[in-house]
Amino acid sequence: MNRFFSGLMFAIAALLSSCKTYHLTTDSLLQQFADVKPETKRNYFGVFPLLFQGSVTGNSLRQIKVLDKNNKVRVLRITNHTGIKLTTLDGKSRIFVFDTLLIKDSTITGNRSHIFLLDIKPVKLADIAKIEIQR
Numbered sequence: 001m002n003r004f005f006s007g008l009m010f011a012i013a014a015l016l017s018s019c020k021t022y023h024l025t026t027d028s029l030l031q032q033f034a035d036v037k038p039e040t041k042r043n044y045f046g047v048f049p050l051l052f053q054g055s056v057t058g059n060s061l062r063q064i065k066v067l068d069k070n071n072k073v074r075v076l077r078i079t080n081h082t083g084i085k086l087t088t089l090d091g092k093s094r095i096f097v098f099d100t101l102l103i104k105d106s107t108i109t110g111n112r113s114h115i116f117l118l119d120i121k122p123v124k125l126a127d128i129a130k131i132e133i134q135r
Contacts, residue, residue, distance in 0.1 A: 022066035022133045043114045058100040066133050083134040088127045094120045
């Protein structure tokens with residue numbers, strides 16, 4: 001089972017590493033999440049002829065202002081494929097799906113996947129060194 005999760009995380013990291021990466025500060029993230037409410041998202045997945053419905057709780061944000069590698073402001077549309085990578089002060093990183101990110105009591109939570117509902121270990125805002133958005 002542990003090998004499965006390791007393989008899944010490698011696959012997610014490989015997919016996200018080939019995408020454009022943007023960054024933002026913790027303060028910017030907090031400002032943009034000021035009026036965001038939790039919402040339930042419905043997802044459909046399957047292999048023909050089977051179709052399954054799942055749901056995940058996430059944020060209601062539809063777009064986010066980020067900085068590109070030249071520090072130019074960009075506005076990204078949030079989809080269920082938008083990823084986020086949080087790097088903490090101790091150098092550890094957590095990659096998960098952006099639209100599952102929730103901020104509560106100065107702590108960030110989220111899910112690694114819409115399908116498997118694998119929660120990340122909560123991260124305190126004060127412990128974040130870098131935030132990257134991957135698209």
